[in-house]
């Protein structure tokens with residue numbers, strides 16, 4: 423009896439040890455890889471700073487102290503911080519085949535979204551399918567067909583700014599939300615405070631941001647916890663319940679689209695294209711529903727925030743660039759009509775202001791969602807391990823004074839001279855490589871047309887007597 427019990431205990435212990443080694447093996451393998459290349463890892467600090475509200479400020483300090491490629495050991499994950507356009511271009515663009523994945527987001531990407539949100543998806547078949555639909559919905563030629571929508575919403579924005587200038591932040595949000603919701607679902611947004619689609623999408627974003635907090639959930643550090651049954655883990659029960667809310671939202675929005683399509687009342691829009699291409703793309707109904715939710719999550723705050731940066735630049739540096747811009751608008755457009763998209767090719771200085779806006783205070787201050795590498799790599803004698811999280815903070819890259827002398831000054835003129843900068847835009851506001859922002863044509867058109875019209879119609883000045891603010 424005693425021998426039988428001992429045998430059972432030994433088997434159980436052996437199974438536990440095997441399971442432990444199985445679970446630990448990838449981590450041990452990674453540790454060995456790091457140890458054997460320790461002398462070739464990029465330079466970096468010995469200790470981490472935790473609880474930072476604005477990590478990009480620290481990353482800039484690190485890039486200034488250690489160089490363009492900095493190494494941090496964040497728990498088990500090797501993390502690389504890129505501090506120059508060249509390093510980001512060399513790795514994320516030129517070596518896109520191995521730097522286009524994402525780190526694991528177990529709470530947000532896996533448990534909340536069940537892998538349905540392409541923005542957080544690893545590089546692979548699902549991401550490629552999702553990305554293909556975004557490409558066909560937002561590539562240059564297709565985005566140009568959305569210009570009448572942008573032009574109309576921009577006119578509404580001008581009227582709102584005229585009637586209630588102090589509500590400018592809300593008006594910018596309404597503009598951006600209405601463009602995105604019209605382009606996606608074929609219906610306008612008249613007021614962000616009362617619109618149902620806006621409210622419910624904002625709630626979905628809230629659900630996502632509430633679980634995407636580094637260090638908040640142990641499962642991000644110990645991925646095996648993902649498999650603990652929900653009844654034993656209230657945090658898991660909570661996030662799975664929230665998943666159902668997301669599914670309800672995206673499915674209902676798509677059902678409304680299908681009803682309108684059936685009645686023949688659906689205007690041309692991204693959701694319609696998704697349905698038309700669903701069979702050839704091999705996407706499930708749920709994939710389509712989540713894909714239609716993508717532009718709202720990625721395109722509203724980025725567009726509105728970029729225009730807010732422009733107003734900030736006007737308040738801080740207006741006298742240095744507004745008169746030149748208005749001289750150009752007087753010359754090219756004249757006083758009797760609003761600037762249009764057709765004028766933009768001749769509004770060189772306005773386009774330079776748009777580029778400088780996206781550079782000076784980039785909304786994606788950390789460069790958007792981090793990339794992850796899928797193979798060991800060597801860069802300028804430094805070893806970058808497979809599975810590294812790669813962050814290219816635009817705060818470091820756009821405020822790097824080798825590329826942008828006096829980086830905190832707002833100087834559109836930088837974009838009017840020949841400069842040696844990788845890529846075609848002269849800045850990196852839309853990211854890099856295979857993950858580059860698919861909405862960049864829509865986003866940059868929104869920024870340029872509204873800058874042209876605001877400067878044509880308004881004098882933007884600080885409120886009289888307003889206190890000086892650190893920007």
Ligand code: HEM
Nearest residue numbers: 541717720721724725786789790852853854857859861865
């Ligand atoms: C001025 C406006 C915008 C800015 C500054 C901006 C910026 C960015 C940046 C920096 C990234 C990260 C790229 C990378 O990982 O290397 C990104 C990704 C993305 N953006 Fe935008 N964006 C803007 C507007 C839009 C719009 C209007 C859409 C709507 C379709 C959109 C959809 C996306 C998506 C889906 C991704 C993720 C791509 C992927 O993971 O493959 N963005 N954006």
